[in-house]
Amino acid sequence: MSFSPAKAAIRFGTGLDLRHAAPVDPAALWGSLKAEARPGFAITSWDTRREYARQRWEVRRALRDAPDDDTLRADLGRLNQTDRMASLSDLRASLARLSAAPVGFHARLTRFWANHFSVMAQGGILRSARASFVEDTIQPHVTGQFRDILHATTLHPLMLAYLDQSRSVGPFSMVGRGQGRGLNENLARELLELHTLGPNGDYTQDDVTQIARLLTGLTFDLENGFRFEPRIAEPGIIEIFGKRYGGRPMFVEHVLELLDDLAIHPDTARHLATKLVRHFVSDAPDEQLVAHMTASYLQSGGELMALYRALLEHPAAWEGGPGKIRAPMELMAASLRALDVPPDQIIDLSPRVTNRWLLMPLADMGEPHEQVPSPAGHGDLAVYWVTPQALAARTLWTMGLPLRLEDVPDPRRFVETALGGQASDGLQFAAAGAETRAEGVGLVLASPEFSRR
Amino acid sequence: MTSASLSRRGFMGQSLALGCSLAAAPLVTPIALAGAPGENRLVVIILRGAMDGLDLLRPLGDKLLPELRPSLSGEGPALDNYFVLHPALDGLLPLWQAGELAFAPATSTPYRDRRSHFDGQDHLEAGTAGELPPALTRDGWLNRLLTLLPGVEGRTAFAVGRSRMLILEGEAPITQWTPGTELTLSPQSQLLLGRLFEADPLFAEPGRTALEMSRPSEGGAVPQDAEGLARFVAEQLQGETRIASFSLTGWDTHRAQARALPPALAQLQAALLGLRDGLGPIWGRTTVMAMTEFGRTVRENGTGGTDHGTGGALLLAGGAIRGGRMFGDWPGLGENALYAGRDLMPLRDIRAYAAWGLRDMFGLRASEVSGVVFPGLDMDENPRLLL
Numbered sequence: 001m002s003f004s005p006a007k008a009a010i011r012f013g014t015g016l017d018l019r020h021a022a023p024v025d026p027a028a029l030w031g032s033l034k035a036e037a038r039p040g041f042a043i044t045s046w047d048t049r050r051e052y053a054r055q056r057w058e059v060r061r062a063l064r065d066a067p068d069d070d071t072l073r074a075d076l077g078r079l080n081q082t083d084r085m086a087s088l089s090d091l092r093a094s095l096a097r098l099s100a101a102p103v104g105f106h107a108r109l110t111r112f113w114a115n116h117f118s119v120m121a122q123g124g125i126l127r128s129a130r131a132s133f134v135e136d137t138i139q140p141h142v143t144g145q146f147r148d149i150l151h152a153t154t155l156h157p158l159m160l161a162y163l164d165q166s167r168s169v170g171p172f173s174m175v176g177r178g179q180g181r182g183l184n185e186n187l188a189r190e191l192l193e194l195h196t197l198g199p200n201g202d203y204t205q206d207d208v209t210q211i212a213r214l215l216t217g218l219t220f221d222l223e224n225g226f227r228f229e230p231r232i233a234e235p236g237i238i239e240i241f242g243k244r245y246g247g248r249p250m251f252v253e254h255v256l257e258l259l260d261d262l263a264i265h266p267d268t269a270r271h272l273a274t275k276l277v278r279h280f281v282s283d284a285p286d287e288q289l290v291a292h293m294t295a296s297y298l299q300s301g302g303e304l305m306a307l308y309r310a311l312l313e314h315p316a317a318w319e320g321g322p323g324k325i326r327a328p329m330e331l332m333a334a335s336l337r338a339l340d341v342p343p344d345q346i347i348d349l350s351p352r353v354t355n356r357w358l359l360m361p362l363a364d365m366g367e368p369h370e371q372v373p374s375p376a377g378h379g380d381l382a383v384y385w386v387t388p389q390a391l392a393a394r395t396l397w398t399m400g401l402p403l404r405l406e407d408v409p410d411p412r413r414f415v416e417t418a419l420g421g422q423a424s425d426g427l428q429f430a431a432a433g434a435e436t437r438a439e440g441v442g443l444v445l446a447s448p449e450f451s452r453r
Numbered sequence: 454m455t456s457a458s459l460s461r462r463g464f465m466g467q468s469l470a471l472g473c474s475l476a477a478a479p480l481v482t483p484i485a486l487a488g489a490p491g492e493n494r495l496v497v498i499i500l501r502g503a504m505d506g507l508d509l510l511r512p513l514g515d516k517l518l519p520e521l522r523p524s525l526s527g528e529g530p531a532l533d534n535y536f537v538l539h540p541a542l543d544g545l546l547p548l549w550q551a552g553e554l555a556f557a558p559a560t561s562t563p564y565r566d567r568r569s570h571f572d573g574q575d576h577l578e579a580g581t582a583g584e585l586p587p588a589l590t591r592d593g594w595l596n597r598l599l600t601l602l603p604g605v606e607g608r609t610a611f612a613v614g615r616s617r618m619l620i621l622e623g624e625a626p627i628t629q630w631t632p633g634t635e636l637t638l639s640p641q642s643q644l645l646l647g648r649l650f651e652a653d654p655l656f657a658e659p660g661r662t663a664l665e666m667s668r669p670s671e672g673g674a675v676p677q678d679a680e681g682l683a684r685f686v687a688e689q690l691q692g693e694t695r696i697a698s699f700s701l702t703g704w705d706t707h708r709a710q711a712r713a714l715p716p717a718l719a720q721l722q723a724a725l726l727g728l729r730d731g732l733g734p735i736w737g738r739t740t741v742m743a744m745t746e747f748g749r750t751v752r753e754n755g756t757g758g759t760d761h762g763t764g765g766a767l768l769l770a771g772g773a774i775r776g777g778r779m780f781g782d783w784p785g786l787g788e789n790a791l792y793a794g795r796d797l798m799p800l801r802d803i804r805a806y807a808a809w810g811l812r813d814m815f816g817l818r819a820s821e822v823s824g825v826v827f828p829g830l831d832m833d834e835n836p837r838l839l840l
Binding site: 341 | 591628636645655660662708
């Protein structure tokens with residue numbers, strides 16, 4: 001088993017269709033990253049989400065003084081509704097991007113890093129800001145340096161809120177001494193365990209605590225977004241992995257310096273390589289492939305393009321059958337592109353249809369829009385997406401899709417398009433043996449073979 | 454091979470068939486079910502949003518109540534000479550009289566002072582104390598219980614729900630299901646799809662379960678309310694399932710609580726009665742625990758509601774419990790008895806009640822429960838919740 005264009009499109013991209021040629025070699029697949037770095041279909045900006053949150057905060061404050069003011073209650077309802085509509089629009093745009101991308105490797109990597117830096121808004125003032133977070137912190141840097149993503153995600157208000165960093169106060173800072181408040185180690189711990197060195201990385205609880213001390217000062221407000229607040233920042237030199245950081249005065253640059261060092265730590269390189277291979281290639285990452293990627297990444301000084309090239313150029317990336325499972329959004333996108341549904345029509349779906357036909361099914365399939373299960377993100381083993389509930393939801397959606405089309409293709413030809421000529425005899429038999437065209441096409445999309453990548 | 458001449462396949466009018474029916478239960482979120490050996494059944498209901506224990510169970514015997522809660526201190530079915538049930542729960546009085554209903558009126562998790570729903574629910578479901586240790590934030594105490602029981606299986610250990618039940622997440626196998634997920638496939642499609650699933654080892658077993666469970670129910674009756682949900686759970690508990698968990702919402706009553714709370718209480722009552730009716734003789738081997746992330750303020754606020762507090766009530770039901778009584782002490786409502794001058798003082802960790810219940814229900818050693826299920830918990834004395 002080795003490279004084939006169909007394998008490139010299915011394993012690393014968002015699937016096959018009649019409109020786009022699959023990448024002819026690994027270099028073409030790698031080259032698609034720069035070409036597809038600026039997708040269309042706008043996502044709500046973080047500044048807009050922040051402004052909604054600011055207004056919500058103001059209305060709520062006013063409501064505390066006048067709880068029965070109907071005008072204020074109506075304002076609050078309108079704000080919530082605006083946020084909800086923007087969230088549905090972001091869902092349509094995300095799906096359109098996945099299905100319209102000529103190859104889709106860039107879009108897949110964006111999803112990979114979004115899951116690596118797993119955050120969500122937890123209700124209250126801030127709502128549905130995950131898509132905006134990804135658009136701001138990850139999308140622009142997918143082909144850049146890892147430290148660029150690490151800077152952007154670590155300082156983002158949504159991360160600071162989700163992992164409690166904005167509540168963390170240096171015990172010897174001005175505020176800490178005055179009010180007796182202290183450290184919250186959540187972000188420091190996840191920064192090491194999840195974002196950089198990994199669970200097998202070489203660090204101790206003491207390193208977590210030292211990093212938590214250095215991270216104090218990172219906070220945000222709804223007027224301006226991210227802010228470094230010296231009054232909560234722990235003063236003094238802080239030693240981490242044998243290097244001295246910080247000092248007076250306290251600056252955000254001290255934190256960025258640590259992030260730069262963590263980004264090119266050998267354990268980080270290995271952690272990122274292992275996760276990429278597990279996500280794209282196999283539940284059991286090939287040791288040589290991981291070693292090759294780790295070395296290339298470190299040699300490049302943390303260039304993500306070098307990491308991706310090392311992945312694609314190694315024969316182990318192309319071995320084996322499709323051992324991974326398309327996540328729910330990827331299944332939807334692959335189905336829509338295989339059926340040649342125009343992306344504009346996805347964008348044009350009404351809020352009601354978006355809700356019932358995209359939002360709710362995604363939740364049932366296990367990938368609810370704007371939500372993450374934990375700071376560790378979704379699981380990355382094939383079995384994660386294959387539960388009875390999720391399979392029922394996948395079947396419901398895929399069998400229903402052809403019923404929505406004006407013109408259903410012949411299942412016997414469609415099975416060739418969708419699987420790149422690799423469909424098993426059993427699947428070809430099912431496609432040909434269905435009672436109607438719509439059922440035949442639905443069975444292809446609902447089949448385990450189409451779910452695999 | 455780009456072919457711009459290809460005609461795109463558009464959608465038909467948006468009003469057209471959304472495919473199959475998929476019923477959402479508005480007040481009811483998730484159910485999780487897990488199989489375990491033995492004959493005893495456990496149902497844990499998570500009341501999300503902070504249920505007001507002082508309104509569920511009104512301490513009318515305390516003369517301060519009408520002053521503290523002017524609109525929330527009316528009469529209700531009397532349980533003893535101190536507590537009355539909220540009037541919306543009058544259907545539960547027979548359970549109390551039969552010894553199948555009990556309360557721990559002043560309890561809580563160890564979570565204090567921040568009063569966030571999300572953090573509070575995480576603490577309740579993770580079953581850990583203080584800052585959650587990293588290894589424990591990602592599994593729930595019911596799942597850790599499963600790891601102690603022999604013969605827990607994948608097919609029978611299944612979970613049902615649209616959103617997340619951290620309480621059952623973890624290493625031990627469970628499955629999820631949302632009642633009302635129905636696939637209307639033609640017999641031919643059903644057959645063909647079944648074969649496709651069987652051909653792939655990863656899909657074979659979950660595929661079988663999916664096709665079986667999503668068969669449209671006869672007469673089109675899809676459980677959409679708490680009672681239907683409870684009956685669905687009861688059906689599973691009559692089979693191989695031994696442990697089930699689901700949640701009920703609608704408890705966050707910041708304003709006009711006298712109007713806002715009864716619908717949620719009605720759901721809770723319907724769920725309990727639905728379980729009893731659906732379980733039949735098995736009700737006698739069943740323990741139900743309904744718990745919430747924290748209680749609500751002792752004083753009514755300016756808008757006829759209550760705000761996030763600390764201590765609250767644990768509700769126990771089932772034929773297996775030593776019911777018709779209150780477990781634990783009562784702190785009173787006097788100014789000095791309150792937590793932080795505003796909340797009901799919790800007198801015992803809610804995990805201690807759960808821990809002793811699990812020990813007696815599943816024949817575990819107390820050291821196993823305090824070591825694995827609720828690490829570091831001081832279980833103290835056995836309240837003897839079960840008969």
